[in-house]
Amino acid sequence: MEGNDEITERTNDKGEYMKKRWLAIGLSICLALSMFSTLDVRVSAEDAGVAPAEETIVPPEEGETTLVEDETAIPAQEGDVSEDEKEEMSEENEADISAEENAVPSEEESVTPVEIQIMDEYGNITYIMDEVSPVVEEPSMRARTFDVSDKVVNLRAKKNGTAADVKNPMNYTEYGTGKKGYVYGYMGADAAYLGTENGKVKFMISGVIGMVNEAEVQVVSQSAEKVSSYYANGTSLIHIICSNMNAAPNDYRSELNVGPQQSYMKTGTKYYSYDGHYFYTDYSVMLADYRNNTRSRSINAQSPYYNYYQYLPFRSTTGYTATQLSSKINAKTNNSSKIWNLGNSLITNQNTYGINALLAAGIAANESAWGRSDIAQAKNNIFGLNAVDNSPGTSSDTYSTVDACVKNFAEGWMSKRYLNPNNENYYGGFLGNKASGVNVKYASDPYWGEKAAAIAWGLDSEGKDRYKYTLGVKDVISGTGYINLNVRKESNASSAQLFTAGPQTDHSFLILGQSSEFYKVQSDPVLNSGRTGIDGSTGRYDFSKMYAYVSSNYVTVVSGKVNQGTPGEGTSPPGKTADTLAVRRGNTYYFKYSLSDGVADLTVPYGKASDEVLIGDWDGDGVDSLCVRRGNIYYFKNGLSGGEADYVVRYGRAGDEVLVGDWDGNGVDTLCVRRGNTYYIKNSLSDGEADITVLYGRANDTVLVGDWDGDGTDTLCVRRGNVYYFKNSLSNGEADSAIPYGRATDQILTGDWDGDGKDTLCVRRGNAYHIKNGIAEGVADQVVLYGKADDITYAGRWKK
Incomplete structure (x- = not known):
């Protein structure tokens, strides 16, 4: 090679040695080029169209509309560096690679066992000790080509190959709104990888699109056996949630019943989805759709699925009596449980504070492990109130009785806070996921809403409650629009604004009827006596008087039918009986x-x-x-x-x-x-x-x-x-x-x-x-x- 005579004369073995060094430099340059050639230029969802003046759109952040690749990643031209400098760079490059590999814990290093909650498709809850390292071992980077189409984000490991913090959730910024969120990777290890932008990994899990510093997560190859998925078992749709990507395929996973198998699904087929609404049979196709802000290649592109109990607003009622609900709960536990005979307390607080008793039962069973958890037993705290991730046993609240806990949950936590748009915790008045609903701020578990809904499906074995109400959703595709919809006093655009729903996607409304181009909906917050605004001083709720209106142009009906001009619950017309x-x-x-x-x-x-x-x-x-x-x-x-x-x-x-x-x-x-x-x-x-x-x-x-x-x-x-x-x-x-x-x-x-x-x-x-x-x-x-x-x-x- 021209210009290498002096190096060749130093030793008889140097010629072959330098060939290897130059090969390392060449591979590094190719790797850098291939990494940045695969990144997309992203235009914000808001630029796709202009909303009518009637509604408010959350504007993109300055500089958000176009993303520019990092200029420092462009390799220097060959003529810019001397031959001696090249040799030094080659040696440094090998040293850097070696150091990065050494940062990955070896098999001999100890792994800190982690207690993980697991739920099966029948709502049974167990706690297991996970003793397997969550860090996924990848082939040497020098032998890989970076391909965004087959990548997955491991939330339980960091880029340097160490395990994520077991005591604290991972913090992220929601793409499109700039709002802060958090998620606990030990309850859901994998997220869809959507790219890396300006040093931040873009991912999707539980419906939310987030941005996190790339040092905080591990981006690895997708393995069909070690990511979360769904399958249809002939009657129900089951969500298999991966808790450790490095474990055996059937270990450390929850299996949640997320509702009936849909007509477009085939029994026994595996599906992928990170929003729970659109399903794919091909993981790479799903990622491509996500990156392009579309769901056009999903199997149900025109019919997004919304888990009924996960999106049923709390401002609804169960058809079960207190005795019946207690009987349902008691069948899943025994008289040592703190939720034994809980039906009367749940129904009483439902009728006073407007919090659906069946949904509350689902939360209580999930949070307290059917009333058997240490916190429930020692503190009468069946809802995990203030049981923060880094000190749940110490920080959680103590109650004199379980009834006192139920009252505080219904009145103080739900009616006054999580269902009040004036409160920072409001993301919609339903269980939801990490994109919208109570799950956003109430729990770091990305599938907390699904778990409570799965228990509700199981408790409602008689089907008294399922599909009882008509549900409508705004922004049915996550990441493509963030409409801050006005909620009005009457069914016209000039009517007073009571509050706004917020920019979060997949916001669910309970639809009571339709008047002109407006849906009559059950109000999430408590309203004052004149129905002119929110009353934050009380949690007491009146179903008959607390309603509002939203433009039907921004809401998609996802369950039930809308009755024109009159309130309704999506059931049969009066006077007619269905088959x-x-x-x-x-x-x-x-x-x-x-x-x-x-x-x-x-x-x-x-x-x-x-x-x-x-x-x-x-x-x-x-x-x-x-x-x-x-x-x-x-x-x-x-x-x-x-x-x-x-x-x-x-x-x-x-x-x-x-x-x-x-x-x-x-x-x-x-x-x-x-x-x-x-x-x-x-x-x-x-x-x-x-x-x-x-x-x-x-x-x-x-x-x-x-x-x-x-x-x-x-x-x-x-x-x-x-x-x-x-x-x-x-x-x-x-x-x-x-x-x-x-x-x-x-x-x-x-x-x-x-x-x-x-x-x-x-x-x-x-x-x-x-x-x-x-x-x-x-x-x-x-x-x-x-x-x-x-x-x-x-x-x-x-x-x-």
Whole structure:
């Protein structure tokens, strides 16, 4: 090499030695170039568009709109350094690399055991000692190419290869708002890596996008087995939370039930998400979407998932009585627990201070390990009040009784502080995550809100509370908008502003109704008697008087339906009863009065286990009942009870396919015999000739019956694979509408699921029922769990 003669003469071995040194310099330069060539130029979300003058936008910080790569990272030109200086630089470079490697603890070094809380999918809580080093060993940096697409942030280790502080959470600054936050990596080790900007690592965990000094975290290669993920088990969606990226894949992890499996999910498939709303099957694709401020390549890009209990505002009520709630809680613990028979205290404080008793129970169970934690037992403190991370046992508050603790939590902590927009802890009045909700400031555990919600799902086994209310969310994609939405006294833009919701994304509202272009919502804070402002002097809450309005242009409905002009809870319209489910096991029928899981509301034995059974309203009283078919003889029962049939009718042949419907709109269901593509309809429960004969479809079609247009008359629908051809009259000819829905192999039920007078489809997969409330394709409006996967299921209206 030119210019190296003097070096060559020093020793016979130096030629080969210097080749290695020059190779080290070359690799260092390539590494620096590849690192900075992969970084994106970021434009703030606020620059994407201008909001109407009605609402307030949080402006970007000065200099935030465009990020410039660090100029000091550009390597010097070869001619700028002498050959002797190059040799010195090479030696220094090798020394620096060696020093960095030596900073990583060796396998022989001791690891400080850490106690970690683990929750399983049933809400059971255990504490384990984690004795595995959290530092991920990476291959030598000299042999790696830096690729942002496959990186993950290890929150339990620092850049220098030492473990993160076990006593204190990691502090960060939220990207887009500049607000300070904190997270405890020992409760959630991994975060999505979004890049490094000006010496700060940009990451996402639990919905929040944060910036942290790069020295405080370890950026490592992504391993599919050692990061948090989700899977659908056939009925529920389970969130697997990694607590130690260096441990075996199945060790040190929580598995949280975050709600019903969604219709767009496949059983057994692994999904990735760091916001819990949009799911991916490919980790690198997810990171690319995050960096580009989009969710377009997620499996549910048009239907973000919001865990109902995680985003249900506290300003709501449970349907369980104090006795029922105590029974639910007691089933998970014993009489030595500090939350034994807690139902009465929770309901009393719910009715006084407006804090949902079921959600409060979820928090108490999580914070106190079902009333068995040392703090709960010694201090009657079941909510972890003032149990700060670095000294929980010493700093936590002491109460004379558990009831006193519940009162202070509901009145002082929630109603006056965390649900008061004038308080610095306010990020929305719901459990939430690290992007929004009480979780932001109440707990360093990034999945604290999910855990309390998981317990609420388990306690609500009867389904009395799930999907009871209509929920709406502003800024449904984290990091793409920070609208500080005005909350007004009345439903117009000139009305007085009561408060602002805050810039946080994924802010949830409980929607009571709609007036013009405004949603009527339950107020998070206590309002004064004139409903002209916040009353911070009291925690007492009046559900009927404390409401407000927000512009519907900025809120996306994520659960339930909005009733126009009047308050509502997303339930059936007044005076109309929706269809629900019943399961059959042998000759016993288990009827449910609501679309929910849990114990049957009515159990009736009827007929034989081998009987074919039809469902219909045989006497026009508005309630469906059973009919046993044996050959061509039909045994009708006019009430949901056992005993003798009320009347017996002979019709058709023993081998006929038989359908049931109200063919003439008189409120009474009757029979229809199908032979091929010919339908023989009888308008009375009697034998004899058919009243109407109709040709429709093909002989091998699958046929469904329902009132598709709400005119009171049942008609036919032909199913071919996963395409449905609806006819709104009893006639031949073209279908009036056709839609694809579900899969060709799905079992289908029909019913009026929302009580609007129109029948729609329900896909059954195992014991999960994916219900659609309109004749349209797309994601199910509701997913309900009931019974077992091998049950025979019927749809009907079991009570008036």
